[in-house]
Structures are given as structure tokens and as C-alpha cells.
Amino acid sequence: DAGITQSPRHKVTETGTPVTLRCHQTENHRYMYWYRQDPGHGLRLIHYSYGVKDTDKGEVSDGYSVSRSKTEDFLLTLESATSSQTSVYFCAISPTRGQGSTEAFFGQGTRLTVV
Amino acid sequence: GENVEQHPSTLSVQEGDSAVIKCTYSDSASNYFPWYKQELGKGPQLIIDIRSNVGEKKDQRIAVTLNKTAKHFSLHITETQPEDSAVYFCAASLLRNKLVFGAGTILRVKS
Numbered sequence: 001d002a003g004i005t006q007s008p009r010h011k012v013t014e015t016g017t018p019v020t021l022r023c024h025q026t027e028n029h030r031y032m033y034w035y036r037q038d039p040g041h042g043l044r045l046i047h048y049s050y051g052v053k054d055t056d057k058g059e060v061s062d063g064y065s066v067s068r069s070k071t072e073d074f075l076l077t078l079e080s081a082t083s084s085q086t087s088v089y090f091c092a093i094s095p096t097r098g099q100g101s102t103e104a105f106f107g108q109g110t111r112l113t114v115v
Numbered sequence: 116g117e118n119v120e121q122h123p124s125t126l127s128v129q130e131g132d133s134a135v136i137k138c139t140y141s142d143s144a145s146n147y148f149p150w151y152k153q154e155l156g157k158g159p160q161l162i163i164d165i166r167s168n169v170g171e172k173k174d175q176r177i178a179v180t181l182n183k184t185a186k187h188f189s190l191h192i193t194e195t196q197p198e199d200s201a202v203y204f205c206a207a208s209l210l211r212n213k214l215v216f217g218a219g220t221i222l223r224v225k226s
Contacts, residue, residue, distance in 0.1 A: 031212050042121075042204055042216035043159070050211050058213065059116070090158055094212040101147035101208035106158035 003027050004107040006091050012113045019078040021110050023091030025071075031094040032074040033058075033104065034066065036087040043090060049074055081114045088112075117142040119207050121217025128195050130226045138205035138217050139187040145215075147208035148181060148188045152201045153219075159204060163190070195224045 003026030013019050023032060031050055035043040035058075045058030047066040055066050063085060065077045078085055088111050094104040118141040128134050140148075146167040151159035165172045165179045165188065172179050176195075181188040192199055202221050206214040 033213070035216075040218055042119075042218045043214075044216070045213055048211065048213060056211075092214075101212045103149060103161055103164060104212060104214060105161065106151075108158045109156075 004091060004093055004105060006089075006107040006110050008110060009108065010111045012115060013081050015082060015114055016080050019081050019112065021076045021089055021091075021112070023074045023076070023107060025074075025093045027093055027095070027105075028071060029093040029095045030071075031096070031104075032068065033092040033094070034064075034074070034076045035090045035092060035106075036060065037090060037109070038087050046076065046089075078112075081112075083114050086112060086114045117145060117207055117209055117215040119205060119215050119217045121205050121220060123220060124218065125221045125223070127223045127225060130195060130197060130224055132195055134192045134195055134199070134222055134224075136190045136203055136205065136220045136222075137187060138189070138207075139185075140207040140215075141186065142207065142209065143183075143186065145207040145209065147212075148179070149206050149208070149214070150177075150179060150190050151204045151206065153204065154201050192222075195222075197224050197226050200224045 005024045007022045033048040034046040044060045049055045049068040091107040092104045121138045149164035152162045153159045178191045205217045
């Protein structure tokens with residue numbers, strides 16, 4: 001398995017509270033991503049990072065923010081959790097290999113329930 | 116933006132038979148097409164991928180084909196085994212390795 005650790009693995013939180021999920025990699029890959037997985041939707045990109053302090057939005061970024069202060073860590077914050085953010089969250093990493101896209105490796109996921 | 120459609124949503128096959136999952140994409144700029152297998156409670160695992168300059172790639176019992184003109188690609192699994200039962204996702208890559216996923220196919224291999 002690629003060296004990716006997500007924490008926590010499970011979390012239950014109340015509506016309106018802030019939540020931070022952490023992704024830690026040991027591969028020194030440049031790109032890091034946060035996806036959410038919901039039934040019938042596959043995986044959808046929330047935010048991604050293409051370097052330290054360089055981040056950008058994905059297709060479902062509303063209500064989420066991210067930070068990357070070190071190559072190895074990528075944090076996803078739900079500013080004020082809502083029930084619609086109940087989901088399984090996956091972190092992924094991807095190396096840079098010259099021109100063209102390359103493979104992405106996924107962590108084990110964080111199951112978040114907002115009650 | 117890119118849109119990836121995947122069919123079928125569920126697929127049941129008898130052990131030893133072949134399974135085929137098909138995907139179409141919309142953005143002609145996509146140049147990388149991976150396939151992932153996801154088992155219950157785990158993260159997606161890359162099983163095979165293909166780049167836009169290749170028409171077919173094979174790895175033991177699995178193969179992927181790509182038709183750039185028609186913008187579709189397919190996963191072929193031969194001699195299916197019970198351990199092939201899982202959810203399979205296709206994806207198409209955009210700039211900076213961002214992936215757009217299909218909705219997934221639940222494959223059941225009956226023994």
C-alpha cells in the first residue's frame with residue numbers, strides 16, 4: 001500500500017461544529033487530493049493541492065477548506081458541519097512524472113457522520 | 116467539465132465467465148484512464164490504467180481497451196473468480212492528475 005494515513009478513521013460530530021480530517025503521506029508526492037464518496041456518485045473531488053501552500057477547488061468544494069503547510073500533510077476542514085456532509089472521505093496522492101497524468105493512490109478513508 | 120458515465124451499475128457473472136464494464140467520457144483533453152477496485156471498507160485500489168496513446172493494455176486476467184475517437188474505454192476480466200467480487204470504478208484524468216470518476220459497477224461472481 002502507498003504510504004498514506006488518514007485520521008481519524010471514523011468520526012461522529014454534531015451539526016454546526018467544525019471538523020478537521022488529516023491526510024499524511026510518506027511518499028513525498030507533489031499532488032494530494034480530497035474526495036468524498038456517496039452512493040450513486042462514485043468519488044467526487046473536493047479540493048486538491050499541487051504543492052505546499054498551493055491548493056485549488058474541486059467540483060464539490062462548498063463548505064470545505066484545506067491547508068497544506070508541509071509536503072506530507074493535507075488537512076480538510078468542514079467549517080460548520082451539515083448532515084449533507086455525512087460521507088466517506090478519501091485522501092489520494094499522485095506523483096509528478098514529466099508530461100501527462102499519472103497514477104493516484106488512495107488512503108483507507110474516513111467515515112464521517114454528522115448528526 | 117469532464118463527465119464519465121459507467122455501465123452497468125451491477126453485474127453478476129458465473130465463476131469462470133468474463134466480465135466487461137464500459138465507460139464513456141466527454142473531454143477529449145483527458146489522456147489517462149485508470150480503473151480502481153474497491154472492497155468493502157477499503158479505499159480504491161488501482162488495478163490497471165491506460166494512456167491515450169495506447170489502444171489496449173493487458174495484465175494477466177484483466178485488460179483495458181480505449182477508443183479515443185468514440186471516447187470510450189472498457190475493462191475486461193477473464194476467468195472471473197469469487198475474489199474479483201467488488202465495486203469497480205473507471206476514471207478519466209484532467210490537468211494536475213485530477214480524476215473524474217464513473218458511478219461504479221458492483222461485480223458479483225457467483226461460485
